[in-house]
Amino acid sequence: MNIPIEEVKKELEARLPDVKLRLIRDSILIENPEDLPRVALFLKESPKFLLDYLSSVTGADYLTFLESVYHFYSMATKQGPVALRVRVTKNNPRVPSLVPIYRSAELQEREAYDTFGIIFEGHPDPRRLFMWEEFQGYPLRKDYEQEDTEVLEATDIAWLEARGIEIPGEMKEKAKALQATNQRAIAQKPEKPRN
């Protein structure tokens, strides 16, 4: 059973007049990320919608801004989905966490942080999910540059040599050249599909 998104918006505007909303495709954009928990709580508790189940939380990179998209369903009334989205800049990607309201966001927000670098404020365990803690960068951002694992950097060589592993001369030279220009070894981007 679908919920008409206009109806949701109308209801939200009536009950939460200070929240600025905008329709984008089949979803509601909350202009100010700070309002997200209020909207979510309202949708969860309003007897009309009873959206008690947060199905999916994900990020998206639209080059100029980052977006966090939420899909809500209702298990009690078996209706949905209602999609909400918030937009943040890449410089200050802070979105309030929904974990206090929906625990299902716990791992998904960690994933979104891991892959897009969206910081969810108020998350009880804000660590990376898949990558290790020391990992640099956010792999699903469009401007992410992948490290070339075939090329050794100076620090890697030092680490290996300390353990008595011999390194071929050309690899060392490459590392030196990289260090001199103060660059990181970047892998080639996967080829974009031709048409």
Next chain:
Amino acid sequence: MTKILEFIDSIFVAAKAWILCLLGHFLPAWIVVLVSITISGVVILCLGPVIMMYLTLLERKLIGRIQNRYGPNRVGIWGLLQPIADGIKMFTKEDIVPANADKVIHLLAPIAIVVPALMIFLVVPFGKGMTTVNLNIGLLYFIAVSSITILPIFMGSWASRNKYSLLGGMRTAAQMISYEIPMTLAVVPAIMMSQSLATNAIVLAQAGGHGLNWFIFTPWGIVGFIIFFLCATAECNRPPFDLPEAESELVAGFHTEYSGMKFALFYMAEYMNAFTLCGIAATLFLGGWQGPFLPSWLWFFGKTFILICVMIWFRGTFPRFRVDHLMAFAWKFLLPLTLINILLTALWQFTSNLAAWCGSILVLGISLWTLVKLNRTFVPEKRHYPLES
């Protein structure tokens, strides 16, 4: 005809006596005694590993059949050379000792575990007159020696310095000490009825009556046998009581950090223990080597073989107990039952046959019912699963 049968029956005894007689002609008596001991010792030392090797094959074959597959059948006919191939593999494997392990104890544990396993063989009556040492306190010796097994397992688990091993060792200690008690108590009725601690005397007490004098054909006997057999399964850490190993939880339990021949020794001890415990169970309740027509040692091995098959059958069927259920089963279920069983045995001696049968079955029924009622955790809950549209 009977002569031939008797000859086959006593072939091993006769062979040993012949050798000793021959030596007795030109050697002093003390050397003959020494040779006698050596012969028995060598036989046991060879028998143990061979039994273990072919038990592994038997287990793999039977479980294979239970699971609708062939089991090993590539090395030799029907895979008969598989154990030898396994042995070669074990010998050639690298021996790995963890860096932080207590190296001496780590080395000693697998050696120490084989010793009690072999020592039990001494009192097992393999056939008529084929008990290696006819101790008059044979059962006491068996109970004492079999409980040593805990120590090497704990040594191995502690010395490995691995947390899985440690947990496995702790479980072993708890489990084996607990199951020792009902096992010992389950043996008591057999001792009471045969009025002897010597294994051979217990076998002889079950003679006659076309096999109906076996202790298992009495109410206390069957209860004692089942309890003894369950405890024996637990004593040699076989499923469903294989908590010290607990492959799915503790990787390999106490022998996680053992490889190659050291691991094989642990394995060997387990299988030899299984064999001797089954042998003792057959001796105590199934009439030992007694039986018509066939030679006595064949009867003994046949009965033991069947019991081992049941152990393997257990392994092919059951999931594992959990540690607290395991302990509860020993202390809250088996222990009271053995005590009641001893009481029944005592009554059995003073009453007529029919009254004893009826009385025992009544008492056993009531006590079982009470025990099940008292141990609600053992009884499955009835669940209702609604189907909604």
Next chain:
Amino acid sequence: METTEVLKNTDATQILEINFGPQHPSTHGVFRMTVQLDGEKICGLKPVFGYLHRNHEQIAENLPYAAIMPYTDRLDYVNALANNFGYALTIEKLAGFEVPERAEYIRVIMAELARIVNHITVIGFMLNDLGAFFTPLLYAFRERERILDLFEEITGSRLMNNYFRFGGVKRDLTNENLAAIQKIVSKFPAFLKEFEALLTKNEILCMRCQNIGILSGETATNAGITGPVLRASGVNYDIRKVDGYSIYNRFDFKIPLGEKGDVYDRFYVRVLEIRESLKILEQALTKIPQGEIINKKSLPLLKMPRNFKPPVGEAYGRVESPKGELGFYVVSDGTPQPWRYHVRAPSLINLTVLEEMCLGQKIADAIIILGSIDIVLGETDR
């Protein structure tokens, strides 16, 4: 193994910290949980993910839409067809493709067979976690093998099916295939009966599973738990019924619900779900019509996948995969490859409540609780 002993109380017992996994026989792959033990009792548990992470989403964002299909097989490799189904459904939503009647029936038949395969494998592995020496697992695999042979015949591969296409399926079912499916469906109840005789009343299994890892319905809903785990907690939520996607609303089937939400309920709900799947299969096999197996509009796309450019927009499609709700979120910018592609993996999100279910239980229970959640690391870590 790391040897860090943490002192909780200076005067009391020491807490033992153990890493279960990533190399452990019963963590279902390279999953790791850091467990804090007080004796045998668990007083803390943290799951650690990412050992099988390969950035599925980024791989997909650099590929044309059709070429993502074989990659979805590798998410949950036990039942690849459900993943195909979810992805195909999402793209059809995005591009507005219709699916011919026969193709819908074929899809349902294949998806339900995949569900049976998955559930039966899970039950087998769970029993292995319980310590049964492979017997239930191998009985399960024996039946699974028959279905996998069928998959091989129909889709060309046993596990990595790559069978669904946008607007239909890749290959038609012949009459022999249908007869073979019918044979499996008619023989399956006998096997299930035997399987249940082996397991459901077994006292050891009941002792181990009942009242272990209890998950209440409210917690499950709030934590976004889906699939059999949710239904075992007594919440009636099956996307096949709720969304009625594809043609599921035409079949008569029931949703089995659990009573307490413990490991035993999860195990038994799966057994009952196999029965319901068999019901669906029976109906689908009798009703399946003749006709096209793929939408005419999408036929040329098969030959030139790169020419497929869905209109600008986004779609969130979800199916009831045997593990739970499998969602795909795809944003199209009008180019041949998706701008954003996200998978809502049920195996991952169902692990949210793992710690809560395990606290206060024994280590052995943690293993079976993990087994009863049913995770596949290909999907969890993506």
Next chain:
Amino acid sequence: MNIFGSGVFQGMMVTLKNFLTSYFRKPDEGGIFTVQYPEEREKAIENFRNFPFLVYDGSPEQIRCVACGICERECPPKCIHIEMALDVVGKPARKPTVFDIDYGLCMNCGICEEVCPFDSIFMDHAFEVTAPERQISLVRPKKALLKSNEYFQKIRPTLAAVIDQKRKTAEEKKKAAIQPPATSESK
């Protein structure tokens, strides 16, 4: 009321039954299910797909592939590498000189087979592919990939028959187009 222990007993009976049936029954009815692999083999399934191979008619020179590169572009893991041959003049010869497939990368999806407009690449049944190391020797060159149409007809008779028929009619049409029969000229 269930007697305590009856569930355990029931389970043991199931395993006993399976133990016994493994000796007497056929695989389909509860017997041994194992296939003794190197000696016995399961019946080949026609639609089974493993790694791709290239089909030629008659001799290996008559390769169907025209090096159009569609499979190379559509291959999801990019495991195909094609270079087109040049004839004496330097014009593209519509034949591949290099056609490598990296078996280490290939994920047996069958997309190359689907997209090929010239019916020249198909999925093989051979699964016993081993290599001493995992980089260079898994890259199969054209020579190793070429297999005759007869082989294709043997492993996948149904599909091969359809394709042979299609090619035959196409060829006849082509012939007809080049040399139109006299009757059509008169019209």
